[in-house]
Amino acid sequence: xxxxxxxxxxxxxxxxxxxxxxxxxxxxxxxxxxxxxxxxxxxxxxxxxxxxxxxxxxxxxxxxxxxxxxxxxxxxxxxxxxxxxxxxxxxxxxxxxxxxxxxxxxxxxxxxxx
Amino acid sequence: xxxxxxxxxxxxxxxxxxxxxxxxxxxxxxxxxxxxxxxxxxxxxxxxxxxxxxxxxxxxxxxxxxxxxxxxxxxxxxxxxxxxxxxxxxxxxxxxxxxxxxxxxxxxxxxx
Numbered sequence: 001x002x003x004x005x006x007x008x009x010x011x012x013x014x015x016x017x018x019x020x021x022x023x024x025x026x027x028x029x030x031x032x033x034x035x036x037x038x039x040x041x042x043x044x045x046x047x048x049x050x051x052x053x054x055x056x057x058x059x060x061x062x063x064x065x066x067x068x069x070x071x072x073x074x075x076x077x078x079x080x081x082x083x084x085x086x087x088x089x090x091x092x093x094x095x096x097x098x099x100x101x102x103x104x105x106x107x108x109x110x111x112x113x114x
Numbered sequence: 115x116x117x118x119x120x121x122x123x124x125x126x127x128x129x130x131x132x133x134x135x136x137x138x139x140x141x142x143x144x145x146x147x148x149x150x151x152x153x154x155x156x157x158x159x160x161x162x163x164x165x166x167x168x169x170x171x172x173x174x175x176x177x178x179x180x181x182x183x184x185x186x187x188x189x190x191x192x193x194x195x196x197x198x199x200x201x202x203x204x205x206x207x208x209x210x211x212x213x214x215x216x217x218x219x220x221x222x223x224x225x226x
Contacts, residue, residue, distance in 0.1 A: 004157075031212055033214075041218075042203055042216035042217060042218055042219050043158065043203075043216050044216075045213060045214070045215065048212050048213065050212060055212060056212060056213060088155075090157050090158075092157070094212075101146055101148065101163065101207055101214065102148065102160045102163060103148075103150075103158075103160060103214060104160070105157030105158050105159070106157050107156055107157050108155075108156070108157050110155070
């Protein structure tokens with residue numbers, strides 16, 4: 001069982017909706033990540049938070065808005081998405097910079113944009 | 115341009131044989147290389163990490179090699195089992211640990 005919990009597991013939304021994906025970890029990790037994965041493709045990095053501060057934004061469109069309320073929680077706010085944004089969104093955590101670099105992934109949130 | 119390439123075709127082997135998966139990279143100078151397993155519809159699971167100054171790493175039936183001259187890592191599963199069937203992803207660090215970039219993945223199918 002993964003120690004990174006993502007909700008919801010499935011989400012269907014229209015292009016005008018506003019929704020959020022949530023991620024939680026209680027391993028004391030100080031780095032958290034959002035990855036996007038399309039079918040039969042590898043995960044692609046979107047955002048990295050380190051010690052609750054955004055440290056990497058991989059030129060992601062502004063319709064995706066990350067938030068890290070505290071060291072255990074990571075949100076991804078979604079607004080005015082496009083059908084091509086449909087994908088598996090994966091949250092991950094790690095001990096932080098200078099550690100082994102191993103990522104712990106959640107099971108993902110499957111997003112469908114109609 | 116930067117690339118991390120793995121066998122694009124699925125690898126089919128018989129139970130009990132050794133599976134060997136390849137990861138080749140260009141225009142990276144990673145300090146670490148990692149291997150993950152991913153089952154359909156689930157998040158990747160970490161398997162092994164190897165450092166640039168290590169030639170080989172083992173964990174139970176798994177073995178990873180890392181050749182920074184060839185810019186290649188090999189991932190071996192010995193005595194393979196049907197339960198080993200999954201997609202295997204290599205990943206390496208860019209700009210430190212916080213930016214892990216994944217390879218294209220190889221699907222492994224182990225037949226009884």
